[in-house]
Amino acid sequence: MQRSKNDLWVGLFVLLGVLALVFLALQSANLLSLQWQSGYRITARFDNIGGLKPQAAVRSAGVLVGRVQDIAFDDKSYQARVTLEMQKRYMFPKDSSLKILTSGLLGEQYIGIEAGAHEQNLAAGDTVTATQSAVVLENLIGQFLYGKAAGTGDKK
Numbered sequence: 001m002q003r004s005k006n007d008l009w010v011g012l013f014v015l016l017g018v019l020a021l022v023f024l025a026l027q028s029a030n031l032l033s034l035q036w037q038s039g040y041r042i043t044a045r046f047d048n049i050g051g052l053k054p055q056a057a058v059r060s061a062g063v064l065v066g067r068v069q070d071i072a073f074d075d076k077s078y079q080a081r082v083t084l085e086m087q088k089r090y091m092f093p094k095d096s097s098l099k100i101l102t103s104g105l106l107g108e109q110y111i112g113i114e115a116g117a118h119e120q121n122l123a124a125g126d127t128v129t130a131t132q133s134a135v136v137l138e139n140l141i142g143q144f145l146y147g148k149a150a151g152t153g154d155k156k
Contacts, residue, residue, distance in 0.1 A: 039087045040124040041069060044098050045079045050109055050134030052100055057110040058084050065090040068111065084111065086122075093118040099132035109134060 049071065058066035066086035074081045086092075095116030102109050122128070 039066065039085050040122075042084050042086060042122050042124070042126050042128060044082050044084065044111075044128040044131050045074065045077065046082060046100065046131050046133050047079055048133040048136065049080045049082065050100060050102075050136055052082070052109045052111070052134065056108065058086065058113065059110055060090070060092070060113040060115065065113065082111070091121040092116070094120050094122055094126065095130065096122065096128065097130035097132065098128050100134035102135070106137075 052068065052071065054068050054071055056068040057064055058068065066084050068082060069085040070083040072081045072083075073079075092113055093116040095118040097114045097116065099112050099114070100109055101112045116130075
């Protein structure tokens, strides 16, 4: 009887450990987001979002202020429409600008917010028009190589 009771406790402890590891793995991969308070949603339009994914971070001054909720393609303007779920405690002026940044050289992409100076703050349903698209590394390399090739043809 004592052995089966010990086996039960060991099994329960192992199960809790496995659940904790799964939880940490999902949190670190941004696949699980636990929010206890609701926020407000704003929309932004970008010409190129690069590798931005849903649940990507939205940061201002390095502080997490929201997450990317949804990404869709607008077939009328031919732009990416990104919906952001902002935390309610962080308010930004209406003329704030958004840009897609990368963590490190080849890290994950996130949205950075630079606060503006307008008196009114963004509210639920607002659309941010001041956006800067992602810098695509392949395009930069192509421009560099094309510039080098064009520059060598002019010299005699």
